[in-house]
Amino acid sequence: MMALGDRKTSSAAGGPERHVPVLLAEVLEWLAPERGAIVIDGTFGAGGYSRALLEHGATVIGIDRDPDAIAGGQDLVAEAQGRLILVPGRFADLEDHTRGQGFDAVDGVVLDLGVSSMQLDEAERGFSFLRDGPLDMRMEQSGPSAADVVNELPVRDLIRIIGLLGEEKRATSVAHAIDNARKEKPFTRTLDLANLIEKVLGRSPKKAQIHPATRTFQALRIYVNGELHQAAQALGAAERILKPGGRLVLVSFHSLEDRIVKRFFQDRTRTRGGGSRHMPEEEVPPATFEMLTRKAVEAGAAETDGNPRARSAKLRAGKRTDAPARALDIHTVGVPRLAEFHGLGG
Structure with missing residues (x-):
């Protein structure tokens, strides 16, 4: 061998x-x-x-x-x-x-079934809310991106996606904040979305190590890649x-x-x-x-x-x-x- x-x-x-x-x-x-x-x-x-x-x-x-x-x-x-x-x-x-x-x-x-560390570590792949990059998240690097989902889906669908796939209890608040923000300027960067979510949800002292955008980013990634x-x-x-x-x-x-x-x-x-x-x-x-x-x-x-x-x-x-x-x-x-x-x- x-x-x-x-x-x-x-x-x-x-x-x-x-x-x-x-x-x-x-x-x-x-x-x-x-x-x-x-x-x-x-x-x-x-x-x-x-x-x-x-x-x-x-x-x-x-x-x-x-x-x-x-x-x-x-x-x-x-x-x-x-x-x-x-x-x-x-x-x-x-x-x-x-x-x-x-x-x-x-x-x-x-x-x-997890996301590769290679994908998370590369800002240009757009998976991470800790690194600024294009709001992408596509594993195959083709098809609709996370930006397409965030900017184009109706609020009711965003609520379901964030709530079901991210298990985010405040999905309604996050989705409506996204809708209000995208009317002014479409989302294109990961940190723009992550910062918005942090403003909406704040940071829990009990979960200081968990970024507020974690569940929403998970939901978008799961949805974009099916x-x-x-x-x-x-x-x-x-x-x-x-x-x-x-x-x-x-x-x-x-x-x-x-x-x-x-x-x-x-x-x-x-x-x-x-x-x-x-x-x-x-x-x-x-x-x-x-x-x-x-x-x-x-x-x-x-x-x-x-x-x-x-x-x-x-x-x-x-x-x-x-x-x-x-x-x-x-x-x-x-x-x-x-x-x-x-x-x-x-």
Whole structure:
């Protein structure tokens, strides 16, 4: 096996490490990759999971919708000598991407549903409320931006987006403030929006380390990239492409994502239907997964001390049974129904 582990993990671009893969040891534990296994890394990012999987002898199909991640991963492709295939695209389409590479089934799928540190750290990508940059947030660097959403959507839709996707209790106040401000001047920069939100919400002494714009920026990012739709669709695609005994490992970073993952596994591992002495028990299709993690796995103190991003991470894992894959209604697993905007929202 090639000596991929002979040097410290670096960024996919080959420079100093900027993105530390969260819960890496736990991901490897629950994926349990064997030499020769075929594993999908549906969120390639800086290649942290993929490099570790390669070091365990697996062949990896890496998928990422960010062109920068695909370009930055070419050094690792060369190192892997044919065992790493990078595919530009969305992880919701991981089944199609995998079959397109000539694989009808795989041994494992791993998804890190968070935003890459590379994206957050680059002001020009417009994800961060701490750095001034264009109000963008597009992972694929194409399509409607966060500025389009903020400047064009009706107030009622902004309220729903900020309230549902950001879980912001004062979404109505934030949306109306945005509406009043955009009538004078459209939003184009991240700090202009962040500063407005801070004026509306103020800073809580109890949560001094949490910026008031955190929830609104989360909501806009999720909406612009259709993240919850993508996550739910990826779960269904993974169910279809995994071999019996294959493993699905997901790392989520906020309650909306984790709720979708949890509900999916609850539905897919269920063996008995509801019932009572007055109503017959409903018929339940055969379980398509066996739950591997009884509850969400979280990072330990050593990891969170060194990598603050890990503090909110939750890992859940399941093992594929031999039951046929089933159709998935993404709204039944917790994807909210929102007004459409240029094909986003659902």
